Amino acid sequence: MTPPPPEPGPTGFTQRKRVFFHHCDPAGIVFYPQYLLLINEVLQDWFETGLDVGYAGLFADRRIGIPTVRLECDFLAPSRLGDALEITLTVERIGKSSFELRYECAGSPGQDVRARIRAVLVTTSLDGHGPIPIPQDIRTAMERYT
16 A cells, blocks of 8 residues: 655744643553644644634634534654644635644654644534534634635
């Protein structure tokens, strides 16, 4: 089987995260589901500081949900207790009601890539629980990260 082509270098919204004890398994490496918690923190910070959209306000005031409906994860190298990670979020695609994000988790600064994650999220009504179009203010802000 031919390996996939290399991913483009990271651009987009980047945050540094420290690997803490609670992220690790008994071997002292990041337990893979913890990456999903880390990227969710980055997503929330991206909305707050990158898009300038209040994350809590999406749910409480605007009654908009953004559930993840698809995940693809590649774990390429271990991260260990005490490591510094740089997690970069980029927008791969913006549709009518869904958008695809790519996360690259690398050792910091500029070290090897530890994980690559692709996520598809959908904007939904928290009242009707069905998909809704991405609000224009959010779409416009997201386009800066494509």
